[in-house]
Structures are given as C-alpha cells and as structure tokens.
Amino acid sequence: MIQNYGQQDLSKININQFRFLKTEEIVTNGEFCKKLEKKISKICGSKYSLVCNNGTSALLMSILSLKKKNLVVILPNINFVAAPNIISLLKGKIVLCDINEETGMVDYEKFKNCIKICKKRKIKPNIFIPIHYAGNILELQNISKICRKNKIDIIEDGCHSFGSKKKIAQKKISVGDCKFSKLTTFSFHPVKNITTLEGGAITTNSKKLYEKLKLLRSHSLRKTYINDPYTMVSPTLNFRMPEINAIVGIDQIKKINIFRQKRNKIILLYKKQLSHLENFFSILNFYDKNLFWHIFVIKLKNPKIKRRLMNFLKSNKIGCQIHYKPIFMHSAFKKNIISNDNKSSINFYNSQLTLPLFTKMSINEVKKIVKKIELFFDKYQ
Ligand SMILES: Cc1ncc(COP(=O)(O)O)c(C=O)c1O
Numbered sequence: 001m002i003q004n005y006g007q008q009d010l011s012k013i014n015i016n017q018f019r020f021l022k023t024e025e026i027v028t029n030g031e032f033c034k035k036l037e038k039k040i041s042k043i044c045g046s047k048y049s050l051v052c053n054n055g056t057s058a059l060l061m062s063i064l065s066l067k068k069k070n071l072v073v074i075l076p077n078i079n080f081v082a083a084p085n086i087i088s089l090l091k092g093k094i095v096l097c098d099i100n101e102e103t104g105m106v107d108y109e110k111f112k113n114c115i116k117i118c119k120k121r122k123i124k125p126n127i128f129i130p131i132h133y134a135g136n137i138l139e140l141q142n143i144s145k146i147c148r149k150n151k152i153d154i155i156e157d158g159c160h161s162f163g164s165k166k167k168i169a170q171k172k173i174s175v176g177d178c179k180f181s182k183l184t185t186f187s188f189h190p191v192k193n194i195t196t197l198e199g200g201a202i203t204t205n206s207k208k209l210y211e212k213l214k215l216l217r218s219h220s221l222r223k224t225y226i227n228d229p230y231t232m233v234s235p236t237l238n239f240r241m242p243e244i245n246a247i248v249g250i251d252q253i254k255k256i257n258i259f260r261q262k263r264n265k266i267i268l269l270y271k272k273q274l275s276h277l278e279n280f281f282s283i284l285n286f287y288d289k290n291l292f293w294h295i296f297v298i299k300l301k302n303p304k305i306k307r308r309l310m311n312f313l314k315s316n317k318i319g320c321q322i323h324y325k326p327i328f329m330h331s332a333f334k335k336n337i338i339s340n341d342n343k344s345s346i347n348f349y350n351s352q353l354t355l356p357l358f359t360k361m362s363i364n365e366v367k368k369i370v371k372k373i374e375l376f377f378d379k380y381q
Contacts, residue, residue: 074095099344
C-alpha cells in the first residue's frame with residue numbers, strides 16, 4: 001500500500017506486553033512513560049525528557065513553560081500549522097522568517113535579516129521555533145548567538161527528526177540534545193520516524209523547566225498536604241500520555257537503528273533510480289548514515305507541472321503531499337502575522353513535492369513509483 005506518503009511500522013510488536021496493563025493500577029503517565037522518557041533522553045543526549053499526548057501539546061507546553069508576557073514568536077514560513085495555531089490561540093504575534101531554498105529550513109543569513117527587519121519595525125521577538133526539516137538537522141550554533149544577544153529563547157521543533165544525528169565541525173549533534181536551545185519538541189504521530197500511535201515529547205537540560213513542564217502536563221496541580229491536597233499553579237490542560245502508547249514507543253525505540261537503515265536504503269535507491277531525471281527535478285535528501293529521514297522530497301524545475309504530476313500519482317494510487325504551504329498563505333493567521341521576505345518560501349512551496357517514504361515499503365514499490373514518474377516525464381523529453 002503506497003497510497004500515503006508515510007505509514008507506521010508496527011510489525012513484530014510483542015502484544016504480550018499489553019497484558020501487563022490489566023493488573024497495573026496506573027494506566028496513564030506511569031512507569032512505562034518514565035521508561036520511555038529515559039530512552040528518549042539517551043537517544044537525544046538530553047538531561048531530561050517528558051512524554052505527552054502529541055507534538056502540538058509538546059509545543060504548547062514548551063511555549064507556556066517560558067512564561068513570556070508579550071508573546072512574539074519567530075517561525076519559519078515553511079511550517080506545519082501547529083505552532084502558528086498555538087500562538088494565535090495564546091494571542092501572540094507571529095514573525096515569519098524566510099527559508100533557504102536548498103534545505104527548506106531557516107539559515108543564518110535569513111535569520112539575521114529577519115532580526116534586522118524586526119529592529120527596524122521596533123518588534124521584539126522573544127521566542128524562535130526553528131524546524132529540523134524532513135529529518136535533516138539545522139545548524140543552530142551561530143543563530144543561537146544572535147538569539148542570546150536579542151534575548152530570544154529557542155525551542156527546536158524536532159517533530160520531523162527524532163533520532164537524527166550529524167557531525168558539524170567535528171562535533172556530534174543529536175536532535176534534542178538542546179545544546180543551543182532551551183527545549184526540543186517531538187511528535188510520535190504514525191507517519192513520523194517512530195510512533196506511539198499519537199504522542200509527543202520534550203527534551204531539555206534545565207531542571208527548572210523540566211519541573212515546570214511536569215506540572216503543565218497535568219492541570220498544573222501541585223501536591224500540598226492531606227486536608228488541602230493540591231494547589232493550582234497556572235492555567236493549563238491535560239497532556240498526559242497513556243501507558244499503552246508508551247509501551248508502543250519503547251518497542252519502536254528498540255527498532256530505531258533498523259528503521260533508520262531502512263529509510264536510508266530507500267533514499268539511496270530513489271536517488272540511484274531517479275538520477276537520470278535530474279533535468280526535471282532535484283532531490284533534497286542526501287545520504288548520511290546518521291540522519292533519520294522523515295520525508296522524501298523532490299523539487300521540480302518547472303513548478304507549473306506540479307499539479308499535473310500530483311494528479312497523475314494519485315490516479316496511480318501513489319500518495320504524495322506538500323510540506324508545506326507558507327504560513328502567510330493561511331488566511332486564518334493574517335491578523336497576527338508579521339511577514340517579511342517570502343520569496344524563497346514561495347519558490348520552495350511551488351516546487352516541493354513529497355513522495356512515499358516509510359520502512360514497510362518494498363524495493364518493488366520504490367521501483368514502481370520510479371517507473372510511473374519516468375512515464376509521466378516521458379512526454380516532456
Ligand atoms: C513540524 C511539525 N510540528 C508539529 C507537529 C505536530 O505534531 P502532532 O501531529 O503530533 O500534534 C507536526 C506533526 O505533523 C510537525 O510535522
């Protein structure tokens with residue numbers, strides 16, 4: 001089945017583990033969640049981690065934990081709607097930063113320019129939420145220096161890149177290590193690198209933030225004493241992860257290296273089989289055995305044919321998707337957006353297309369997709 005661009009891989013899950021829950025008193029936010037948190041910290045290289053019910057909640061809790069009075073957040077224009085939705089609900093302002101057309105991510109120059117424009121317009125951003133797009137890793141060292149100077153806290157949106165690692169200037173970087181940020185958020189939605197069915201996590205190296213997040217996850221109720229058992233610290237909601245999801249997550253983490261290798265193998269195969277079509281499109285994904293690619297992205301040289309290609313793939317039961325429509329194009333956000341330079345985001349959006357990538361894809365399925373793409377471009381030869 002390749003009718004979606006991504007799909008969970010729950011094969012060989014040991015269902016005996018679920019029987020244990022019947023005799024356990026705590027079936028949400030219990031021992032399995034704690035075990036999963038330890039494993040996440042180990043993979044990411046963070047001091048603390050905290051699981052929750054999805055990646056959107058992870059972003060919301062992270063923003064709340066930083067307690068900004070006048071919330072002004074810099075977001076990449078190529079973005080999922082989760083972060084802008086949250087900021088809109090919190091009545092904050094969104095400053096959109098353009099992206100680098102090669103990577104789909106913000107880069108140092110674009111960020112520097114965004115800060116320059118903010119200064120000119122007397123806008124004072126206090127949070128920046130960059131995305132590690134598609135499974136790649138954004139280099140944050142220099143960007144974080146600008147942030148420090150301007151009192152901007154960084155929350156990394158690592159929803160695409162759980163388990164990705166890279167060597168940058170001889171230093172090992174893992175998404176979620178929070179070396180240049182306060183917090184990193186993850187989603188464990190079924191199409192992501194690993195899944196807990198629905199779920200999310202936050203990593204941090206700050207004990208203070210970790211303690212705050214624990215409260216925020218569960219109604220902000222702090223235990224006090226027997227005849228007045230709790231006090232409410234600040235308004236929040238319930239973002240807890242059920243134990244059954246944590247069991248799935250622990251099982252997925254056991255397979256993380258196999259998943260990474262499988263995705264990398266598919267990337268290599270795609271690259272090899274599609275290389276003769278480089279006049280029509282380029283491929284964003286590059287090979288690095290330590291990266292954990294979430295989506296496979298092509299960029300069309302002639303964006304005018306994108307709709308036709310999408311319809312052709314869909315009529316051949318091949319799932320495809322666009323990641324993402326620039327945020328300024330969603331009319332719902334118009335009122336609270338401050339938008340600067342959108343040029344590269346528009347170019348990226350016009351040319352970008354996501355093709356299927358998931359661990360359960362067979363070599364034959366990749367070859368079938370390649371054959372269909374060749375067939376489509378035959379008429380343009
Ligand atoms: C970049 C990004 N941020 C945030 C989210 C939100 O995660 P969730 O769907 O688990 O709420 C997603 C999920 O698709 C995402 O891709």
